[in-house]
Amino acid sequence: MTILSLSPSKRAWLRFKKNKLGFWSLVIFSTLVVLSLLADVLSNDKPLVVSYQGHLYFPIAKDYSEKTFDGDFATPADYLDPFIKDKLTTSPNWAVYPPNPYGPKTINYFAKSPNPSAPSRDNLLGTDDRGRDLLAQLVYGFRLSVLFGLALTLIGVVIGVITGAIQGYAGGKTDLVAQRFIEIWGSMPELYLLIIFSAVFAPSVALLLFLLSLFGWMGLSDYVRAEFLRNRQLDYVRAARALGVSNLQIMWRHILPNSMTPVVTFLPFRMSAAILALTSLDFLGLGVPPGTPSLGELLSQGKANIDAWWISLSTFAVLVITLLLLTFMGDALRDALDPRKAET
Amino acid sequence: MTTPLLTVKDLRISFAGKEVVHGIDLTIAPGEKLALVGESGSGKTITALSLLRLVQNAEVSGSAVFQSPKGEVELLGMPERLLRGIRGQDIAMIFQEPMTALNPLFTIGNQIEEILALKQGLAPSLRRQAAVKLLADTGITEPERRAKSFPHQLSGGQRQRAMIAMALACQPKLLLADEPTTALDVTVRTQILDLLGDLQRKNGMAVLMITHDLNLVRRFADRIAVMENGVMVEQGTVKDVFASPQHAYTRKLMDSKPTRDVQEVPADAALAPILQASRLRVSYPVSVAGFKGWFKTGEFVAVQGATFDIAAGQTLGVIGESGSGKSSLALAALGLHPSKGDLSISSMTWSNHAANNKAIRKAVQVVFQDPFSSLSPRMTIESIVGEGLAVHQPHIKAMALQQRVLQALLEVGMTQDQFPGLLQRYPHEFSGGQRQRIAIARALMVEPQLLVLDEPTSALDVTIQKQILQLLQRLQRERGLSYLLITHDVDVIRAMAHQVMVLKDGVVLEAGPLAQIMDAPEHPYTRTLVAAQA
Numbered sequence: 001m002t003i004l005s006l007s008p009s010k011r012a013w014l015r016f017k018k019n020k021l022g023f024w025s026l027v028i029f030s031t032l033v034v035l036s037l038l039a040d041v042l043s044n045d046k047p048l049v050v051s052y053q054g055h056l057y058f059p060i061a062k063d064y065s066e067k068t069f070d071g072d073f074a075t076p077a078d079y080l081d082p083f084i085k086d087k088l089t090t091s092p093n094w095a096v097y098p099p100n101p102y103g104p105k106t107i108n109y110f111a112k113s114p115n116p117s118a119p120s121r122d123n124l125l126g127t128d129d130r131g132r133d134l135l136a137q138l139v140y141g142f143r144l145s146v147l148f149g150l151a152l153t154l155i156g157v158v159i160g161v162i163t164g165a166i167q168g169y170a171g172g173k174t175d176l177v178a179q180r181f182i183e184i185w186g187s188m189p190e191l192y193l194l195i196i197f198s199a200v201f202a203p204s205v206a207l208l209l210f211l212l213s214l215f216g217w218m219g220l221s222d223y224v225r226a227e228f229l230r231n232r233q234l235d236y237v238r239a240a241r242a243l244g245v246s247n248l249q250i251m252w253r254h255i256l257p258n259s260m261t262p263v264v265t266f267l268p269f270r271m272s273a274a275i276l277a278l279t280s281l282d283f284l285g286l287g288v289p290p291g292t293p294s295l296g297e298l299l300s301q302g303k304a305n306i307d308a309w310w311i312s313l314s315t316f317a318v319l320v321i322t323l324l325l326l327t328f329m330g331d332a333l334r335d336a337l338d339p340r341k342a343e344t
Numbered sequence: 345m346t347t348p349l350l351t352v353k354d355l356r357i358s359f360a361g362k363e364v365v366h367g368i369d370l371t372i373a374p375g376e377k378l379a380l381v382g383e384s385g386s387g388k389t390i391t392a393l394s395l396l397r398l399v400q401n402a403e404v405s406g407s408a409v410f411q412s413p414k415g416e417v418e419l420l421g422m423p424e425r426l427l428r429g430i431r432g433q434d435i436a437m438i439f440q441e442p443m444t445a446l447n448p449l450f451t452i453g454n455q456i457e458e459i460l461a462l463k464q465g466l467a468p469s470l471r472r473q474a475a476v477k478l479l480a481d482t483g484i485t486e487p488e489r490r491a492k493s494f495p496h497q498l499s500g501g502q503r504q505r506a507m508i509a510m511a512l513a514c515q516p517k518l519l520l521a522d523e524p525t526t527a528l529d530v531t532v533r534t535q536i537l538d539l540l541g542d543l544q545r546k547n548g549m550a551v552l553m554i555t556h557d558l559n560l561v562r563r564f565a566d567r568i569a570v571m572e573n574g575v576m577v578e579q580g581t582v583k584d585v586f587a588s589p590q591h592a593y594t595r596k597l598m599d600s601k602p603t604r605d606v607q608e609v610p611a612d613a614a615l616a617p618i619l620q621a622s623r624l625r626v627s628y629p630v631s632v633a634g635f636k637g638w639f640k641t642g643e644f645v646a647v648q649g650a651t652f653d654i655a656a657g658q659t660l661g662v663i664g665e666s667g668s669g670k671s672s673l674a675l676a677a678l679g680l681h682p683s684k685g686d687l688s689i690s691s692m693t694w695s696n697h698a699a700n701n702k703a704i705r706k707a708v709q710v711v712f713q714d715p716f717s718s719l720s721p722r723m724t725i726e727s728i729v730g731e732g733l734a735v736h737q738p739h740i741k742a743m744a745l746q747q748r749v750l751q752a753l754l755e756v757g758m759t760q761d762q763f764p765g766l767l768q769r770y771p772h773e774f775s776g777g778q779r780q781r782i783a784i785a786r787a788l789m790v791e792p793q794l795l796v797l798d799e800p801t802s803a804l805d806v807t808i809q810k811q812i813l814q815l816l817q818r819l820q821r822e823r824g825l826s827y828l829l830i831t832h833d834v835d836v837i838r839a840m841a842h843q844v845m846v847l848k849d850g851v852v853l854e855a856g857p858l859a860q861i862m863d864a865p866e867h868p869y870t871r872t873l874v875a876a877q878a
Contacts (some may be wrong), residue, residue: 235718243732244705258720
C-alpha cells in the first residue's frame with residue numbers, strides 16, 4: 001500500500017515497464033524515430049556551417065550560389081564537388097559537414113566504381129543503381145515509412161473509434177445499416193482501386209494516405225463497436241443515465257475510456273501493417289512518386305540487382321528490425337492490458 | 345466413536361508463496377453432514393477443492409486421510425492416477441452454478457452415462473436405464489425426456505438436480521457440495537436441500553456443504569465449521585454453536601440477520617405520494633421466427649398491470665424470483681426503459697423532452713446490485729460522486745463541488761482520515777461494501793426524494809449486508825427518503841419495507857402492508873416464499 005491511487009492506465013504502464021523486451025523495444029524504436037526526424041542534420045549533402053573568408057554561412061537552411069564561394073556558375077553550390085569542397089576546407093576556411101554527407105536524392109557523381117557501388121569509405125552502405133547513397137536512402141525511407149504508418153494508424157483509429165462508438169452506442173437500426181455498409185465497403189477490391197487511382201491521379205504520399213485510410217478503419221471499428229455494446233448496458237452507464245448525463249458525455253467520459261483496450265493493444269500491430277502496406281505498394285510501383293526515398297523501392301532495386309547484395313540485405317535488415325520492434329511492443333502492450341492480469 | 349471418514353490435519357494452501365489457508369484441521373464421520381461456513385475470501389471453497397487436488401497452481405501441504413472402501417489413503421500424497429479413481433467414485437462434487445458445470449454440448453443423459461461408463465464399466469443399454477433411474481431418484485419430472493434434454497433446456501433447479509444425479513451416480517462415500525443452492529431461487533433452494541438430505545440418508549454418505557447461508561446450515565447440517573481468512577475459528581455441533589457461539593467472528597455471523605430500525609409511522613394521507621403508478625406495463629421487443637419476423641416483432645411482457653404508490657419517507661419492497669420482472673419495474677421507474685400506463689414521480693411523468701426528464705432525474709436515483717460494475721473503473725471517486733451535481737448544477741465552483749462530494753461520502757461513512765487521498769482513488773481500491781457506499785453517495789449527491797434500490801445487498805457478504813441496510817435505514821430516517829426496494833430476500837424485506845408487493849412472472853400477486861403480507865399471506869406462492877426463509 002505504499003503506492004496509492006494509481007489509475008488503471010498507470011498500472012498498465014507499470015506492467016508494461018516490467019516486460020524488459022517490450023520496454024527496450026519502445027526505447028530503441030523511439031530513439032530511431034527521433035534520429036530519423038533529425039535526418040536533415042545527420043545525412044545531408046549540404047554542410048551545416050561554413051566559414052568562408054571570415055563570413056559564416058548556413059547552407060543547410062539557405063541556398064547559396066556557387067559564386068558565393070568563388071565558383072564559376074550562378075547555380076546553387078554543389079558542396080560535394082571536389083573543387084568547392086577543397087575551397088571550403090582549406091585554412092582559414094572551414095566547413096562542418098553532416099556525419100553522412102549525402103541527402104536522399106544526392107547522386108554521387110564522383111564514385112570510384114560504377115553504380116551500384118559496393119560499401120566503401122565514401123558510401124558506408126554503398127550506393128543504389130542510380131548512384132544515390134544507400135545509408136541516406138534508408139534513413140529517409142525509414143522516416144517516411146514510420147511517419148506514414150503513424151498517420152495512417154492515427155486516421156484509422158479516429159475514424160474507427162467514432163464509427164464503432166456510434167454503432168455500438170446507438171445499436172438497433174443504426175448498427176444494422178452501418179454493419180451492412182461496412183460489409184459492402186470492405187468487399188471492394190482495394191488493390192484494383194489503387195491501380196486505377198494511380199493511373200488517374202499523379203501519385204503522391206497524401207493520395208496514398210487518403211486511399212488507404214478509406215479502408216483502414218473497418219477492422220478497428222468492429223472492436224470498438226463490440227466494446228461499446230458490452231459497456232453500454234453495464235450498471236455504471238445506467239447509473240450515469242439515471243443521473244441525467246447526456247449521451248455524448250456518457251460516450252466520452254464513461255464508455256470510451258473503458259473501450260480503448262483493444263484500440264491501444266492493436267496500435268503497434270496496425271502500425272507495422274501500415275508500414276508493410278506502404279512497402280509492398282512501393283515495391284509494386286503503386287506507392288509514392290518516383291524519386292521519393294522508400295524501403296519498397298529499394299527492395300525492388302535489390303531484386304533488380306541481385307549482385308548488389310548490400311541493397312537488399314540492408315533494406316531487409318531495416319524492415320525486419322522495425323517490424324520486430326513493433327511486434328515486441330505490441331506483445332508487451334497486450335500483456336500489460338490483459339484484464340486477467342489487471343488485479344496485481 | 346467410529347473412525348472418521350476423512351481426517352484433515354494442518355492443511356495449508358498457498359498461491360505463488362502467499363498462504364491463503366493457514367493450517368486447518370477437520371474430520372468428517374461416515375454419514376455426517378458438515379457445513380463449512382465463511383464469507384467470500386475465507387478460503388472455504390479452495391479447502392474443499394484442494395482435497396481432490398483440483399486447484400491449479402496451488403501448493404498444498406498437510407495431510408488428508410480418507411477411508412476408501414479399499415483401505416486408508418492419503419489424498420494429498422497419492423499419485424494422480426490413483427486419485428482419479430477416487431474422484432467421482434468415492435468422493436463426488438457438486439458446484440454452485442449448474443449451467444457452467446454441465447457441458448452445454450451433451451444431453452444430461454449422456455453426461456451421466458459417461459460417468460457410469462468410466463467408473464463402473466456398464467454396458468450401453470444398462471447405462472441408459474441407470475441414468476434415467478438416477479434422474480428419477482432426484483425427483484425430476486419426466487426423467488426419460490429430461491435425459492434427452494440439453495442443459496439449456498432445463499430450469500436452474502432441474503439442472504442442479506441433474507448435477508446431483510451425476511454426482512451420486514457411483515454412490516460416493518463423501519459429497520462435496522460447493523454452495524449448491526446459492527444460484528437458485530429461494531423456493532427451489534429448499535427443494536434441493538430437502539432432496540440432498542433425503543439422498544444422504546438413503547445412501548448413508550457424508551456431505552461437506554460449503555455455504556455462507558446460516559439458515560441453510562440450521563436446516564441441513566449436523567456439525568458446523570466456521571472459517572475466517574483461512575483459519576478455522578470454531579467447530580461444533582449445529583445445536584451447540586447456534587446456542588452459544590464461542591468465537592467473536594461466529595457471533596458476528598450469527599448476528600448478521602438484518603434488524604428492523606425504521607420509522608413505523610403510517611404515511612401521511614394528506615401528502616401526495618412520491619411515486620404513483622397505475623396499470624404499468626413494461627415489455628421488450630423479441631424477434632419473431634420465420635417469414636413473419638420480416639414484418640413484425642413480437643414482445644415479451646416483463647411487467648403487466650402493476651398499480652402501486654410510494655409515500656414520502658416510506659419503503660415499498662418488491663419481492664420476486666429471477667424472471668419475475670422486478671428489475672424491469674426498476675428500469676421503468678428510472679425512465680431507462682419505456683413503459684405504458686401511468687407513472688408519475690413527484691407529479692412529473694417521463695417524456696421525450698430532455699429538459700423535463702432532467703428534472704425528474706433530480707428526484708429519483710438508483711443503487712444497483714453489483715458494486716463492481718456500477719462504478720466506472722477509470723474514474724476517480726471524486727468524479728464518480730461529483731458527476732451528478734455537475735450535471736444538475738453546471739455552474740457550481742470546483743471547490744464547492746469538492747466540499748459537497750466529501751460531505752456525501754461522510755454521510756455514507758467514508759472519510760479522508762480513514763482513506764488518505766480518498767477523492768483521487770479509483771474504485772478497484774475498495775471492497776464490495778465500500779463501493780456500495782460510494783454508489784449510495786453518488787445517488788445522494790443530487791438530493792433525490794426517491795431511491796430505487798435494485799438488490800442493493802445481494803452481492804455482499806452477510807455482515808456487510810447488515811451494515812449497508814443500517815446505513816440505508818439511517819439515511820431514510822434523517823432525510824425522509826422514499827425507497828423502491830427490489831429484492832428476492834425475505835429478511836431484507838422484513839428489515840426495510842413498509843409496504844410489500846409480491847411479483848411473479850410480471851404479475852402482482854399480492855400487495856399490502858408488511859405485517860399483512862408476512863404474517864398472513866393469502867396467495868400460496870407468497871406462503872412458500874415466506875416459509876422458505878423462516
